[in-house]
Amino acid sequence: MRLAVEMAIMNMDGEISAVAVGEDSAKFHGMLRLNEVAADIITILNLSRQHNGISFNNLVKSLQTKYSDSTPEEIAKITEEFLEKLYQEGLLIA
Amino acid sequence: MEFTVRLADKNIAVSSLFDEVFELCRGYITDDPADFTVKVTSNDIDYENALNIKEAQIEGIPVVDYSDSYLETLAVYRKIVTKMLEFDTFLMHGAVVAVGDKAWLFTAPSGTGKTTHINLWLKNIPGSYVVNGDKPLIHVGDECTVYGTPWAGKEGMNRNIGVKLCGIVILNRGAENHIEKVPMTQILPVLIQQSYRPKTRIELEKTLSLLSRLGHKITMYQLYCNMNDEAALTSYNVLSGADNER
Numbered sequence: 001m002r003l004a005v006e007m008a009i010m011n012m013d014g015e016i017s018a019v020a021v022g023e024d025s026a027k028f029h030g031m032l033r034l035n036e037v038a039a040d041i042i043t044i045l046n047l048s049r050q051h052n053g054i055s056f057n058n059l060v061k062s063l064q065t066k067y068s069d070s071t072p073e074e075i076a077k078i079t080e081e082f083l084e085k086l087y088q089e090g091l092l093i094a
Numbered sequence: 095m096e097f098t099v100r101l102a103d104k105n106i107a108v109s110s111l112f113d114e115v116f117e118l119c120r121g122y123i124t125d126d127p128a129d130f131t132v133k134v135t136s137n138d139i140d141y142e143n144a145l146n147i148k149e150a151q152i153e154g155i156p157v158v159d160y161s162d163s164y165l166e167t168l169a170v171y172r173k174i175v176t177k178m179l180e181f182d183t184f185l186m187h188g189a190v191v192a193v194g195d196k197a198w199l200f201t202a203p204s205g206t207g208k209t210t211h212i213n214l215w216l217k218n219i220p221g222s223y224v225v226n227g228d229k230p231l232i233h234v235g236d237e238c239t240v241y242g243t244p245w246a247g248k249e250g251m252n253r254n255i256g257v258k259l260c261g262i263v264i265l266n267r268g269a270e271n272h273i274e275k276v277p278m279t280q281i282l283p284v285l286i287q288q289s290y291r292p293k294t295r296i297e298l299e300k301t302l303s304l305l306s307r308l309g310h311k312i313t314m315y316q317l318y319c320n321m322n323d324e325a326a327l328t329s330y331n332v333l334s335g336a337d338n339e340r
Contacts (some may be wrong), residue, residue, distance in 0.1 A: 006295045007295075007297045008295050008298040009299065009302075010299070010302035010303070010305070010306060011306075012278070012279060012282070012305075012306040012309060013279070015279050017282065019286055019291070021293070021294065021295045022293075031283055031286055033283070046295070068221055073143075083109075092219055
C-alpha cells in the first residue's frame, strides 16, 4: 500500500494534523487530525512512497521499534483502524 | 521585459514574457538591488492554464479562457510567494482592512462576502482603508505584518504598505451580526484552505509552521454578519477594542 499523495505534518501545541501536498490536494479538503501513532504512520508512509509503498506487516514492525511497550496485536489493531480511515478518505492505495 | 518590484520588504527582479505583469506591478517598482529573481517561461504559463482547467473541473464551473499574459501574472506571483517562504512570509487569501496602523484580515471561501464587508468598513469606519483585497502577504516575525501587493482580486484594491496584523476573522453569513474570539485549532482547516499551499512537502510544512507561529501571536475571530452597516460596526468595535497583542 502507499499514500495517494504525500502528506505534510503540522504540530500546533501538541495537536497534530496532516495536510495533502501538491496539485491533488484540492481533492482532499481540509486536513486529518492525528494522534502520535497516526502521525508516525503518516511519516512512514511518506517515506515509503519513494519505494512503491510498504506492506502492512512491515509498517507494524516499524512502529513496534518505537512503541515497544505495546503488544504487536495492539499496534496492529490501531494501525488497521487508521489505515481504514485513510482508505475511506481516498488517501491510501492498496 | 525585466524590472524589480518591492513586496513585503523584499526586492524581486522579475523577468517576464509579456507587459501585463509590469503594468500590474507599476505601483511597486523599485530601482534598488534585488534580493532574488523570478523568471517565467512558457512552461510556467502552460502550467497555470492546466491548473485553471483542473480547478474549474473540480469546482464544476465553466473553464475561463485566460490570455497568456494574464496567466503569466499568476505564474510570477506563484514563484514569488514560494520563494517568500524563505523569508518567513506566506500568502493567505483574504481581504485586509486597516485603521491607522492596525490591520485585520477577513477570510472566507469566495462568494461569502469579504468584499461586501470591507466595503461596509470603508463606508462606516472613519479612516479605514484596504491594504489588499484578495491575496496579501503576511510576514511572521516578532510582530506579524500584512502587506499590500498588486495581486488584489477583481477590484484591485491594494496599497503599497505593510501594516501590523492584529487579527484574522473567519467571515460567515448570518442573519444577525455577531463576532467572537475562537481558538486557532477550531478554525485551522479554513486557515489551511485559505493559505497558499506550495507544491512540495517541505514548502507546505514551512507554510504550516508559519501558520502555527501566527496563531501564537495574533487573535482569531469568527464573524457572523449580514450586509447592513451595523455589520461593520459590530466587527470594528470588537476588533479595535480587543487586546489583540499577546
